[in-house]
Amino acid sequence: MSSQQLTFTDNPNQALSEILATRHGQAIIVADTNTARECLPVLACAGHIPAITLAAGEEHKTAESLINLYQHLVDWRATRQTLLIALGGGVVTDLAGFAAATFKRGMPLLNLPTTLLAQVDASVGGKTGFNFAGLKNEIGLFAPAHHVVISTRFLSTLPHSELLAGLAEMLKHALLDTPDALHRMLNAEPCGFASRPDALEMIRHSVTVKQRFVNLDPNDQADRHALNLGHTIGHAIESLLLERNQPVAHGIAVAWGLVGELVLSRMSAGLNGETLYAVARYVRDHYPTCPITCDHYPRLLQLMTHDKKNPSAGEISFTLLSDIGHYHIGRIISAEDITAALDIFRDLTQ
Numbered sequence: 001m002s003s004q005q006l007t008f009t010d011n012p013n014q015a016l017s018e019i020l021a022t023r024h025g026q027a028i029i030v031a032d033t034n035t036a037r038e039c040l041p042v043l044a045c046a047g048h049i050p051a052i053t054l055a056a057g058e059e060h061k062t063a064e065s066l067i068n069l070y071q072h073l074v075d076w077r078a079t080r081q082t083l084l085i086a087l088g089g090g091v092v093t094d095l096a097g098f099a100a101a102t103f104k105r106g107m108p109l110l111n112l113p114t115t116l117l118a119q120v121d122a123s124v125g126g127k128t129g130f131n132f133a134g135l136k137n138e139i140g141l142f143a144p145a146h147h148v149v150i151s152t153r154f155l156s157t158l159p160h161s162e163l164l165a166g167l168a169e170m171l172k173h174a175l176l177d178t179p180d181a182l183h184r185m186l187n188a189e190p191c192g193f194a195s196r197p198d199a200l201e202m203i204r205h206s207v208t209v210k211q212r213f214v215n216l217d218p219n220d221q222a223d224r225h226a227l228n229l230g231h232t233i234g235h236a237i238e239s240l241l242l243e244r245n246q247p248v249a250h251g252i253a254v255a256w257g258l259v260g261e262l263v264l265s266r267m268s269a270g271l272n273g274e275t276l277y278a279v280a281r282y283v284r285d286h287y288p289t290c291p292i293t294c295d296h297y298p299r300l301l302q303l304m305t306h307d308k309k310n311p312s313a314g315e316i317s318f319t320l321l322s323d324i325g326h327y328h329i330g331r332i333i334s335a336e337d338i339t340a341a342l343d344i345f346r347d348l349t350q
């Protein structure tokens with residue numbers, strides 16, 4: 001995979017104007033209705049750049065939005081030299097990334113992620129795509145942005161639940177990293193996180209953890225599966241709540257999934273209790289309470305069985321930790337043990 005240039009800055013307007021000054025030719029911005037309102041005005045230098053505004057939200061991460069985007073690119077006479085600038089959360093960076101990789105067989109892409117989750121996760125690593133036939137990210141391709149500019153400047157308008165969502169992915173990265181990194185995360189109060197003097201540094205560190213796994217395994221065949229920590233249980237809870245018309249941000253479900261999978265790590269991989277309890281306390285203190293009950297277990301197990309990450313049909317596989325930074329991918333766990341872990345997870349967080 002070609003390498004991505006990353007810029008971390010307090011001044012995204014200056015970073016963007018410097019990038020634009022090195023280029024000839026047109027640029028086009030892709031935003032959503034929220035980032036067009038909250039984030040575009042931060043970029044004074046982009047005043048003359050045409051902007052395409054997509055409908056905001058996961059429910060619009062669709063082929064229809066993509067076709068709308070292609071049509072605007074045609075209308076603006078975009079060429080293979082046009083720089084596409086994705087200004088938004090993971091929905092915008094995933095959709096614009098797919099469009100940039102496919103329109104006229106490829107145009108350069110600059111990601112300007114505006115959610116914490118997109119900054120530490122979605123905008124780096126090259127996965128792009130959209131939802132199809134009711135399945136998340138069913139269509140997609142690997143196509144890294146040429147450049148990613150990350151700035152806490154955008155985070156002040158982010159709703160608190162979206163901040164919590166991003167912090168959950170940062171917690172996951174810290175668990176895959178070192179005790180120091182985890183300690184730093186567990187001491188980070190979500191309220192006011194974006195205005196901490198070291199917020200940009202914490203984000204930069206989190207991105208390096210993700211990049212380490214991406215570089216090790218760009219096509220997601222083995223080691224990159226470590227980044228699925230918390231996501232087998234997390235995705236199942238996310239899907240279950242969506243089915244019940246109680247949708248929750250992906251990252252919030254990941255926070256719950258992390259606790260569930262650390263319980264499994266304690267039961268089956270020898271993780272120490274101290275790490276489990278510290279993470280469970282953080283999630284209990286800062287995140288909403290997970291609304292699942294034991295009546296939901298059969299459906300949750302069904303959803304986990306159908307997870308596309310499982311190596312063979314009927315089995316449920318996990319990334320588990322034997323210690324902070326020591327991961328084991330593809331661990332098959334029985335339905336009985338998962339059920340026991342869900343009970344303990346609920347005890348620890350409710």
Ligand SMILES: NC(=O)c1ccc[n+]([C@@H]2O[C@H](COP(=O)([O-])OP(=O)(O)OC[C@H]3O[C@@H](n4cnc5c(N)ncnc54)[C@H](O)[C@@H]3O)[C@@H](O)[C@H]2O)c1
Nearest residue numbers: 034038056089090091114115117118121122127154157158
């Ligand atoms: N490509 C990858 O590797 C990867 C990794 C993780 C997640 N994802 C994808 O990312 C998506 C989730 O990303 P997300 O959590 O950023 O969701 P999102 O893009 O839907 O953004 C969340 C909400 O915040 C709004 N918003 C964005 N920035 C804002 C700002 N600065 N101020 C105010 N509001 C703002 C958005 O309009 C949206 O309503 C999912 O579709 C997921 O599949 C992709």
Ligand SMILES: [Zn+2]
Nearest residue numbers: 169231250254
């Ligand atoms: Zn995630």
